[in-house]
Amino acid sequence: MQGSLIDQELLDRTQIALLRDALGEEDLRAMLSEFSGAVGQALSGIATALASNDLEEVRRRAHTFKGVAGSFGAARLAAIAVEFELEATSIAWIVQRMPALADAIAETLAALPDVVGAPTGEEL
Amino acid sequence: MNQLAASALSAGSPLKASTEKKIHESKILIVDDEPLCCRLLAEILRRRQFVNIRFAKGGRSALELVNTFQPDLVLLDMQMPDLSGMEVCRQIRADPTLVDLPILVQTATVDRKSMGLLFEAGASDFLSKPINPSELVSRVTVHLERRNLLRELRDYRERTSQELDAARQMQFELLPAQPHQQELVAAARMRIGSYSRSSSEIGGDLWGIVPIDAASFGIFLADFAGHGVTAALNTFRLHALIHEHTALHHDPAGLLAMLNERLAAALSPGQFATFLYVVVDPSADRIRFASAGAPPPIVTQGLDGPAVLAEVSGLPLGVVRGAEYELHDRPFGPDSMLLLFSDGLSEFPDRWGHRIGDEGLRKAVRACHPGLTPHQVIDRLCQAAGVGEDNALPDDTTIVCVDRRIGSAARACRECVAIQGSMPQVPRPCKEV
Numbered sequence: 001m002q003g004s005l006i007d008q009e010l011l012d013r014t015q016i017a018l019l020r021d022a023l024g025e026e027d028l029r030a031m032l033s034e035f036s037g038a039v040g041q042a043l044s045g046i047a048t049a050l051a052s053n054d055l056e057e058v059r060r061r062a063h064t065f066k067g068v069a070g071s072f073g074a075a076r077l078a079a080i081a082v083e084f085e086l087e088a089t090s091i092a093w094i095v096q097r098m099p100a101l102a103d104a105i106a107e108t109l110a111a112l113p114d115v116v117g118a119p120t121g122e123e124l
Numbered sequence: 125m126n127q128l129a130a131s132a133l134s135a136g137s138p139l140k141a142s143t144e145k146k147i148h149e150s151k152i153l154i155v156d157d158e159p160l161c162c163r164l165l166a167e168i169l170r171r172r173q174f175v176n177i178r179f180a181k182g183g184r185s186a187l188e189l190v191n192t193f194q195p196d197l198v199l200l201d202m203q204m205p206d207l208s209g210m211e212v213c214r215q216i217r218a219d220p221t222l223v224d225l226p227i228l229v230q231t232a233t234v235d236r237k238s239m240g241l242l243f244e245a246g247a248s249d250f251l252s253k254p255i256n257p258s259e260l261v262s263r264v265t266v267h268l269e270r271r272n273l274l275r276e277l278r279d280y281r282e283r284t285s286q287e288l289d290a291a292r293q294m295q296f297e298l299l300p301a302q303p304h305q306q307e308l309v310a311a312a313r314m315r316i317g318s319y320s321r322s323s324s325e326i327g328g329d330l331w332g333i334v335p336i337d338a339a340s341f342g343i344f345l346a347d348f349a350g351h352g353v354t355a356a357l358n359t360f361r362l363h364a365l366i367h368e369h370t371a372l373h374h375d376p377a378g379l380l381a382m383l384n385e386r387l388a389a390a391l392s393p394g395q396f397a398t399f400l401y402v403v404v405d406p407s408a409d410r411i412r413f414a415s416a417g418a419p420p421p422i423v424t425q426g427l428d429g430p431a432v433l434a435e436v437s438g439l440p441l442g443v444v445r446g447a448e449y450e451l452h453d454r455p456f457g458p459d460s461m462l463l464l465f466s467d468g469l470s471e472f473p474d475r476w477g478h479r480i481g482d483e484g485l486r487k488a489v490r491a492c493h494p495g496l497t498p499h500q501v502i503d504r505l506c507q508a509a510g511v512g513e514d515n516a517l518p519d520d521t522t523i524v525c526v527d528r529r530i531g532s533a534a535r536a537c538r539e540c541v542a543i544q545g546s547m548p549q550v551p552r553p554c555k556e557v
Contacts, residue, residue: 012254015254018256018257018258019164019257021257022168022171022257022258022261023167023168023171023257024171027167027171031160031163031164031167034160034163035160037160038158038159038160060203060205063203064157064158064203066232067156067158067161067201067230067232067253067254068158068160068161070232070253070254071161071164071253071254071255072164073254078254
């Protein structure tokens with residue numbers, strides 16, 4: 001699965017374009033400014049569940065994270081969340097994947113502001 | 125706006141003007157444990173003028189808000205910490221008042237079994253995740269429009285039903301139930317029984333009795349073409365005309381000619397009425413009558429005498445101005461019986477599709493024992509024609525039985541008006557509407 005994530009696009013530009021069309025660029029930026037806070041909360045929730053050795057709670061948190069990440073076009077984050085929710089076999093397995101999640105979060109938050117105003121190159 | 129929403133709100137749609145404002149004022153409840161997802165959905169909807177939006181962070185708070193906020197539509201996430209979306213669906217649907225509340229479930233699930241379970245639990249529709257803004261707006265719009273249309277339809281049916289109930293009551297009051305009308309028959313030492321049923325809420329049949337002098341009276345039966353509201357309104361019109369022209373109550377042919385003139389001028393093309401008017405004169409032991417296309421009355425003479433179809437002809441009322449009507453005259457002595465009926469009886473198709481017809485009714489009357497009361501005679505005729513209480517009637521049906529066989533009656537029907545000192549008098553006509 002780790003190999004497939006390397007191939008996973010960081011962002012779903014189509015989804016972001018749909019949001020920009022629906023909300024306008026200014027409102028989309030405002031929503032995305034809150035996205036980093038939501039990501040931080042999700043990460044914190046997963047970490048707490050890991051500390052409690054509660055795999056079910058990790059999966060539940062991952063499900064919520066998948067939803068918010070996917071809705072804002074954070075494709076790689078959503079893919080990692082799916083892994084956590086559906087494929088994780090143990091706490092240790094998830095702990096091993098946490099650095100990849102942290103890297104993906106950093107990359108996503110860095111890339112999003114530039115993508116919001118950029119042309120998608122894909123007309124719907 | 126995509127095709128789905130565009131077609132629903134196209135410029136030519138009659139929905140557009142009347143429902144667009146209502147739809148945008150509709151109350152929408154968004155249920156998601158991730159606040160940012162709630163906000164994203166809300167912002168997309170607000171951009172499309174949906175202004176009345178509330179949030180619930182979990183299943184239990186969603187159920188509370190369903191009761192207090194009373195949303196017109198719920199956008200429901202499936203996985204929540206306290207109560208699953210599936211369970212929220214089930215609990216909402218368990219309330220009979222919420223069976224048609226649109227519940228749109230947000231789900232990334234695509235397998236058919238899970239989707240089937242969702243719909244079994246009561247979901248109205250689903251929104252795929254990640255949320256597609258156009259899909260969101262389109263599905264919300266369509267479901268709110270459908271809800272508004274259902275509500276408007278329900279309101280309309282309720283209002284119409286109330287109005288029809290009022291109209292039915294008013295029409296019932298046109299029928300001769302007042303004591304003074306019964307007294308007319310009492311003065312003539314006769315009994316009368318009647319049966320009147322509409323094929324729908326209100327009908328186009330009407331019968332009545334009018335006084336002429338101390339002993340004689342007139343009796344009429346009208347049947348307007350078709351049934352339902354138009355026919356029923358015409359019965360009110362006819363009732364007013366009959367009671368306005370009292371000077372013609374002794375003159376069957378003159379009364380019909382007058383009614384025809386008035387109705388021909390007033391009725392729309394295609395509307396007309398068959399009408400039979402009979403003056404019962406016990407002092408002369410005769411009846412005088414005229415018909416405007418009505419089924420022939422059946423007259424019996426003597427306890428063992430024949431039952432005769434008193435064939436008469438004449439154009440129905442309201443067809444053409446200037447029509448003239450022939451006056452007929454027959455003996456109607458003691459031990460006679462007169463039966464008036466609308467073609468709802470003679471043309472009623474029984475379970476095999478057979479219709480008894482005028483001749484069949486005549487035979488059925490002939491077969492009635494002279495001891496039967498008017499009400500019992502009517503029951504026998506209904507049985508012979510296949511008309512039962514549980515049968516839906518394709519046409520309004522009225523039967524009136526005027527009976528001079530008082531002395532022969534073995535017993536009085538408690539549901540018929542009995543006019544004989546030796547018989548129990550129960551002031552209740554056997555009338556059913």
